[in-house]
Amino acid sequence: MYDRFNRRINYLRVSVTDRCNLRCTYCMPAEGVKLMEHKDILSFEEIVEMIHVAVSVGITKVRITGGEPLVRKGIVSLIEKIAVIEGIEDFGLTTNGILLPVFAADLARAGLHRINVSLDTLDAEKFRSITRGGDIAHVFAGIEAAKAAGLSPVKINCVVRNSSDEPDAQAVREFCLKNDLEARFIHEMSLADGRFTIVENGHGGDCVNCNRLRITANGMIRPCLFNDVQFNARVLGIRAAIEQAVGHKPERGSVNVKDCFHNIGG
Numbered sequence: 204m205y206d207r208f209n210r211r212i213n214y215l216r217v218s219v220t221d222r223c224n225l226r227c228t229y230c231m232p233a234e235g236v237k238l239m240e241h242k243d244i245l246s247f248e249e250i251v252e253m254i255h256v257a258v259s260v261g262i263t264k265v266r267i268t269g270g271e272p273l274v275r276k277g278i279v280s281l282i283e284k285i286a287v288i289e290g291i292e293d294f295g296l297t298t299n300g301i302l303l304p305v306f307a308a309d310l311a312r313a314g315l316h317r318i319n320v321s322l323d324t325l326d327a328e329k330f331r332s333i334t335r336g337g338d339i340a341h342v343f344a345g346i347e348a349a350k351a352a353g354l355s356p357v358k359i360n361c362v363v364r365n366s367s368d369e370p371d372a373q374a375v376r377e378f379c380l381k382n383d384l385e386a387r388f389i390h391e392m393s394l395a396d397g398r399f400t401i402v403e404n405g406h407g408g409d410c411v412n413c414n415r416l417r418i419t420a421n422g423m424i425r426p427c428l429f430n431d432v433q434f435n436a437r438v439l440g441i442r443a444a445i446e447q448a449v450g451h452k453p454e455r456g457s458v459n460v461k462d463c464f465h466n467i468g469g
């Protein structure tokens with residue numbers, strides 16, 4: 204499927220929860236966030252159905268996001284149900300890595316192809332401060348478990364303040380080179396201010412070539428991260444909501460005052 208700007212839309216990012224086991228300073232405010240009610244969060248059946256329909260109209264690449272997707276109860280069986288959908292050529296998941304040592308092997312067995320792990324520093328104290336309490340040892344163990352399980356490639360999402368020349372980013376780059384990992388550098392963004400740049404070594408933020416749609420954990424189809432437009436798949440029907448989203452996809456991102464990163468999956 205193509206949008207009004209002749210961009211081929213074949214990538215779907217699916218947020219399966221707005222919950223997370225970390226509280227990263229650039230994602231969640233210190234005072235916490237209002238979480239969706241459990242009854243509003245998509246069931247596994249709804250998620251699988253939405254992806255089925257999306258694939259039938261042209262989606263070939265699917266990424267599972269959150270919040271933190273690995274905190275969703277039964278996540279491995281959901282991955283299993285999605286992995287058997289014919290037409291998915293590229294199936295990935297983005298995680299903060301804390302639960303990855305536990306789940307990596309099962310995710311690979313369930314049919315996941317590849318994984319992105321968030322890591323902004325190699326310094327344990329800085330990590331604890333950025334994530335408001337996270338233990339970096341789990342992330343390192345998770346990366347090793349993902350490689351051992353055959354998830355490939357394993358990419359590292361490193362958030363930078365202004366530039367990938369910052370010391371922490373340089374250290375993450377070195378770490379990736381030494382450990383056969385692919386580093387991507389994501390400049391801090393602000394939804395409300397409409398501040399974003401193109402991901403270094405990635406495609407996010409590249410509006411001219413944007414190929415993506417998003418599904419939020421409560422079933423909204425969103426044509427753009429930096430825009431407030433959304434279509435309720437539960438009300439409109441999945442196919443109609445996807446068509447509306449593609450039909451209303453903006454030429455480029457502007458601002459999004461409705462969401463936070465934790466409920467739209469970045």
Ligand code: SF4
Nearest residue numbers: 408410413427428456
């Ligand atoms: S800001 Fe919107 S149009 Fe631009 S790359 Fe992101 S999702 Fe695509």
